[in-house]
Amino acid sequence: MRASRFSQWLWGLGIVLLTLASVTPLVMAYLGSEKLLHESQQHTLQRDQRLLEEVLGERFMDIRSQSRAIAGSPDLHKELGDADFDRIRSVLQQQLANGGRRHIDALALGYREERVVASRQISPDRVQAVLNDNVTVNEWQSVTEASETSAGEWLVLPVQLDHQVSAEGPAWLYALVRLNDNDWLASVLMSTFGASAVTLQRNDTVLVSRETGAGQLEALAGMRDARGLVEQDSGILRHHTWQVGNSTQYQVRSWLPNTASPLWSDIYLSMLVVACLTVVVLVGIWLFAVRHLTGRLLADPLSDAQAALRPETRPGRSSVSGDPATTGQRLERTSDAGLWQAHEQDSFFSGIIRYSPECIFVKDVEGYHRLVNKQYARTLWSSPEAMVGKRDDMVLPEHMLDQARSSDRDVLDSGKAVKYEATIRTPDGVRTFLVTKFPISDGGGEPHLLGGIATDITELKETQERLGLVQNVFAETTEAIIVLDDRHNALIANRAFSELSGYDQSQATSAIQSFLLEHPEVANQLDKQRRWQGQCFFAHRQGGILPVLVSVTTLPKSSGEARYVLRFNDITELKLAEHRLEHLAWYDQLTGLPNRSLFSQRLEEALEQASTMTAILFIDLDHFKDINDKYGHSRGDQVLCQVADRLRTCVQAKDVISRFGADEFTVMLRDIDTEAQVMSIASRVMKTLEMPFEAGEDECLNSVSIGITLSMRHGGTAETLLRNADQAMYVAKERGRQRIVLFDPSIDARQQQRLNYEMGLREALNKGELFVRYQPRFEISGRRIVGAEALVRWESQEHGLVPPDIFIPIAEGTRLIVDIGRFVLEQACHEAAHWAEQGEAVPVSVNLSPKQLREDGLWSDIQRILRESGLAPDMLELELTESMLVDNIDLVLPLLQRIRALGVNIAIDDFGTGYSSLAYLKQLPIDTVKVDRSFINDVPGSPEDETLLQAIVSMARSLNYRVVAEGVESEQQRAFLETLGCDELQGFLLGRPEPGNMLISQVIRAREGTPEGDRGGGRLG
DSSP: OHHHHHHHHHHHHHHHHHHHHHHHHHHHHHHHHHHHHHHHHHHHHHHHHHHHHHHHHHHHHHHHHHHHHHHTOHHHHHHHHHTOHHHHHHHHHHHHHSGGGTTOOEEEEEETTEEEEEESSSOHHHHHHHHTSOOOOSSOEEEEEEOSSOEEEEEEEEEEOSSOOBTTBOOEEEEEEEOTTOHHHHHHHHHHHTOSEEEEEETTEEEEEEESSTTHHHHHHHTTTOOSEEEOSSOEEEEEEEOOTTOOOEEEEEEEOOOHHHHHHHHHHHHHHHHHHHHHHHHHHHHHHHHHHHHHHHHHHHHHHHHHHSOOOSTTOOTTOSOHHHHHHHHHHHHHHHHHHHHHHHHHHHHHHHHOSSEEEEEETTSOEEEEOHHHHHHTTSOHHHHTTOOHHHHSOHHHHHHHHHHHHHHHHHOSOEEEEEEEEETTEEEEEEEEEEEEEOTTSOEEEEEEEEEEOHHHHHHHHHHHHHHHHHHHOSSEEEEEOTTOOEEEEOHHHHHHHSOOGGGHHHHHHHHHHHOHHHHHHHHTTOOEEEEEEEEOTTSOEEEEEEEEEEEOOSSSSOEEEEEEEEOHHHHHHHHHHHHHHHBOTTTOOBOHHHHHHHHHHHHHHOSSEEEEEEEEETTHHHHHHHHOHHHHHHHHHHHHHHHHHHSOTTSEEEEOSSSEEEEEEEEEOOHHHHHHHHHHHHHHHHSOEEETTEEEOOOEEEEEEEHHHHOSSHHHHHHHHHHHHHHHHHTTSSOEEEOOHHHHHHHHHHHHHHHHHHHHHHHTOEEEEEEEEEETTSSSEEEEEEEEEEEETTTEEEOHHHHHHHHHTSTHHHHHHHHHHHHHHHHHHHHHHTTOOOOEEEEOOHHHHTOTTHHHHHHHHHHHHOOOGGGEEEEEEHHHHHHTHHHHHHHHHHHHHTTOEEEEEEETSSOOOHHHHHHSOOOEEEEOGGGTTTTTTOHHHHHHHHHHHHHHHHTTOEEEEEOOOSHHHHHHHHHHTOOEEESTTTOOOBOHHHHHHHHHHHHHOOOGGGOOTTSOO
């Protein structure tokens, strides 16, 4: 009886162990996956809430920007200023007709207690009824329309116009969006969630609804009171809220097909069925093995026992009269065989328990351990010998005691197995176990022991967590991903793919196969199982083509079938950025015209293809800097845009216009037959650009200088034609501006000569080719030298003596004039100081250029040179032209005051040519004015010049300035100037520019005296 119970117990334990080992991991994995799936759905709900707010927020922010743009429309402000409400309605209707305003259902403008309405297929009276509520808040707000004939929900945004129109109060622009049956809003909600049905509600009133299949909206309506996330086998309900600005909070409910939960359930149920079948097979094998083994062990002893007890059937012998000793021996052998078989089975089970990787233990109902295996004891930092006979509180950590005792009570009370998870620190680190406890009954069926098996599921838990993390990453990544089998069927696709394509998971196969048909190069790479990346176009379900970057990857084969991963990145923004960069690289951002690079490229192409003549107009705006200085750069930009617009009207579509530089434009004229044709077009351009330009509220006039080159006469390359046209344009400026000049070779020769001079001038200072000459200044009687003007000269090794009227303008056009001016100042001061040391103190005058005045270091240079040379400051005079002072009075005045404070004298050169006013002259700290030679050339003899010269001298003397006459070349001029009251004179009559030693000799001769009657033309010169 005891052996039978032991066999039953052994079989039962084996069946339980096999069942638990097969089913437990699957059950735990299923439960864990269910939990992860639910958490993933909750996370998706929260993410979609943020996505809803971002998407709709961007749309309504765009409507706000459009409304402000409409409110700032010049046309609207003009009509509003005229109070022409019919025209205002027309302007609003035009704004609504703009394709970019399609999300606005109505516009209204309120001013002077009037409201003007423009709407799309909506009665203006309805719009007026909506606006009867006092809408004055500069933010979105909800307005419910409730009338006898209609009802609706509106979002209204009032925008105050940029400035006060009149004293009667501000004007407001109202942008209205009707929510009821709003198609674009429904489309946005459907595409945002990828749902099969969606509604927008205010409380229980449905404003917007849409479904992809019949019955989907009924499913939503059937769960009217549900909130948050509700999962069913037929689908998933998601409940969101949405609010814009100060509007009412609206409810957004979406219905999505539930494809994940049934899929996981089917997979795990299939695996569970397979596990159960496996258990049945293993149990059958186990029962067959045990039965076969037991039958073989007991067959011989039972046969012997039956033979011993069976009566003898042979003749002459009784069946019960056999040899008792033999019968006893047979029974003894039978008993020994049974005992040996039981011992062997006990050894089998002891080995299984001892060496099992699972933790196995048996306790009595009082909690004392009766049996523990080595793995269980090691887990609790002990040994089997030390744990047997001890209660739970002696071997388990404190944090596990309550759970252990509670589970023990549940097993004893219910008579059923109990499972739970426990985490404990073991010699292998912190591990998580799945503990299964079950009752062990005595012969009467009452539980008298508790068995337990603890399976280490740490790696399984980590695998589940990683699986959940991978699932979340796959689902939430912004990169569209789809996995295909070897027949190009979709196995799984993430949410980003659905958003990119417009197809849900069930339609992913048709979407990707359509893509592969349109892009056979991608399908070819799949068949070759290669890694590949390239740019393609993806057709969205609702229309529209998206540029995408496609990456193809082949997964390692695990079941003999290939798997492919296709990743799609929407590169629309990248393409737009490339287009913007290309536009920035090839077009002028202000005027929209081609820039220098694109113009040169198109000119090269035209020269290569053209069989007829091509002409280039190089156009420069004269005195454009004056427009910027007077009106500001923003209005100057407006003038440039108007120039571009006018140039477009002067040429044909085949011609090319470009903004070549700041105020320079070029025009390429194709298919030109004659030179006269080009000159006619150039004249038309000049006349068009001479018309007044609008500079804000003002008008300004301007002229242009134009240089022209012809491809078959003036060069065969774009670079040559442009350079020659540029040179011709500069010749036009030199000839007085507002001219048209056709290039000829002599212009290039002069330009080359100018460049040679400029290159030589850059080396002149280092080579010592520059030197200073001094032209004396006499008192008006001509008897005494009272000063000298320092004049620079250049004697080039290559070009010889270069006239000042050639190299000085070249130096003025570059920064060389600053270095040359500093050189002249240093030479003049040192030489004048040397004269003073010799007892011949002669004041020296030095000319300053406009560029020197703009240099920050001019005042420091003057101070340093005076200190180093030792020249007294009152022996130095600085000459500035009148035009230089008038054009830069605000900049020059503080600097001149600082220079005058040093004791240096200041003179105005070329006085009378700069249109100075007395107001300007009174501000300047000057001592001397030098009358320009142009006023002296024709006196005496010219009444007009005599009168003008007399006025200039009188004005200067009235301001206590010394007056110096320049360019005096005759005794008659000297005498006339003396009668007018001039103080000094300078000119070839008495002295030409000469070296310093010759000047001092002349000073000495003048001081020694000469009879007055001997004074004659140039006698002292």
